[in-house]
Amino acid sequence: MDFWLSLGFKSNPYIVKPLPGNEDGRELLVGRDAELRSLLRRMRESDMHVVLEGPNGVGKTSLVLVAAWVASEEFRSGDSQQLYLPLLEPLQVKEDSEEFVSACYFAIARAFLEYEDTLKRAGRSVPRIKDLRLWLDSPILRTRGGGITSPFGGLTGSASASANSSQGYTQAGFRAAVRRWLSDAFPDGSGGFVGLIDNLELIDISSAAQGVMEEVRDPVLQLPGTRWVICGARGIARSVAATPRLNGVLSDPIDISPVPDEFIPHLIDARLKRYAVRGDAVAPVSAKTFEHIYEVSHQNLRDSLSYAQDFSFSLDPEFFLQSNEARIENAAKEWLAELAMKYERDIRLQPRMWKLLDDLAGIGGSCSPGDHLVLGFNDRTHMRKNVVDLERYGLVTSSREETDQRRRSIEITSKGWLVHYSRSQGLINPTIPGVDPQ
Ligand SMILES: Nc1ncnc2c1ncn2[C@@H]1O[C@H](COP(=O)(O)OP(=O)(O)O)[C@@H](O)[C@H]1O
Ligand SMILES: [Mg+2]
Structure with a gap:
């Protein structure tokens, strides 16, 4: 059995996947009422995209998926006049910004297909489905936007080869069409698609993440009829939101605590x-x-x-x-x-490295490269060397070549916390004092 x-x-x-954007997810989302309200308010009332900053595994993705669903439900029930509809899946930011932009447009086009009935019932203008399918089948999207590898690939392949290889099916043409569909379906202030740009920390270095987000500012973040929620960990979302060129486009990050x-x-x-x-x-x-x-x-x-x-x-x-x-x-x-x-x-470390782990735990588990004095190192390079050793054992993670010295890019891992637990409780060696060796 x-x-x-x-x-x-x-x-x-005990499933570890993010909570889904549906009734189940809403019911299982516990302890986030304030964050949910704040997120919904900003999504609806601000013209800036929302940024969430918080450690991995605290529940950012779940919160956004549930919030977007709640927004769509509140329109359905008549509690809100603004029609917000979640894109079908989160988007992962990519270092290749062109590829990422394509993925965003593709996701929007798919959402138009998915929500055709909902939009029509709400009296909104919708693109002609036949046109939409032709676009989604065009070679240009199949190679770039991920049409072929998409789990929804079943939508493609219905149009004839001659139609989708015909002149006029260009990347630029597609993007212009999507922009038009959006402004037709969502006139100013009447709602839009909610897209989640998730895991910004996958682009590990803040200058690189800033670069990508700057490049997608005009083609994606300035699209009509879209609300983007951008999530990141280890200080990267905060770093990106502080970029001067994204000022007024991205909100001050909301901190998501455990x-x-x-x-x-x-x-x-x-x-x-x-x-x-x-x-x-x-x-x-x-x-x-x-x-x-x-x-x-x-x-x-x-x-x-x-x-x-x-x-x-x-x-x-x-x-x-x-x-x-x-x-x-x-x-x-x-x-x-x-x-x-x-x-x-299983771990062999010099006493100085053990002390770094203990001290890092003592200040909450994360720090920036610029925190070397607090952690008892005279210079950054010296601390860096010790961090690298802890990293080799999987006790901390950190970003290499970080350009933003204030970013809390060094963080204890789950394994690190377990080892810290063992040490601080003296499970193996009761004579090792825990957090504060004298
Ligand atoms: N408020 C919550 N109530 C119940 N479960 C939650 C909540 N927030 C997150 N979870 C669960 O915790 C795990 C991590 O959440 P996730 O949203 O993936 O975190 P993050 O995106 O911050 O890394 C998932 O299994 C999710 O179902
Ligand atoms: Mg997540």
Whole structure:
């Protein structure tokens, strides 16, 4: 029998994917009411695109997907006059800005297809579907915008080869058409498509990320009828939003902090309830146990969920079915401690490097290259050398050749937090003092 089903769940309740933009996602999004309101307000009332800055795994993508869906629902129910409709999937920013721009236009064209009925019902102008399909089938889009590799590739291939290779199907022609469709469908202030430009930190160096965003400013960020939400971690979104050329185009970043501890039990219970198919379902990781994991992982939701899964699979369903809550909780805590100790044992570091890890944890887990004095180094190069060593063991991540010295581009990883846990609790060596060696 399936693992989860035997425990009484329809599927994995600790799934680490972002929450979907639908009713389920809305119900499972816990502890984000203020952020949701603020995001919706800015999306609707400001003419600048919203920027979200926050560590990986805190819940940025989930928040945006749910917010965009809520916006579309509020139009449907008549609570809002502005028609906002989410693009079908998040866009990942690419270093090749031309390719990225194409992906954005392609996503908009696909959204017009998807929402044809919705737009018509709202009395909005829609492009002729036949034209749209011809464009989506044209070779120019198939090579650039990702038409062929797109999971929605089924839409292509309906038009004849002669039609889509005919004169006039050019990149520029397509973009002009998309721009026209947008301004026809969404006259000033009446809404638009909401697109998520996600994971800006994948372009690791802030000057490069700034460059790409500057290049997409005119073709993408200035398009009518579109609201972009731009997300990044490790200070990159903040860095990009501060670019003079994007002034007035991007908002001041909203900081997304970890979901506060007091919401965590409810957050997990909501999932367990949603996924349970029996009244007596047995959760390998209860709300209470999850609180412990969340604390150890330094309030990283994605990491915590992924530990919850790993622990679940480390034992047979029979163990959970035959044990009481206290026994399961102990097993989970032991499992996490074992993992932490295993990580710590495998690491050979000089005392100075250990101290850097401890000190970095002590100041919250992230710093910028310019913080060397705070961390007890006379110069940046010296700190850099130590950071590189921690990075080799996967205890921190950092950006190379960072140009923005204030950017908090050095950050403890989930493995780093586990090792820190092992050290600060003295799990292996009780004589090692934790955070503040005297
Ligand atoms: N407010 C929330 N309530 C419940 N689960 C959440 C919430 N925010 C995020 N999650 C879950 O946490 C994990 C990480 O969220 P995600 O949105 O992918 O983070 P980010 O984009 O910041 O890296 C996902 O599994 C997601 O379902
Ligand atoms: Mg994300």
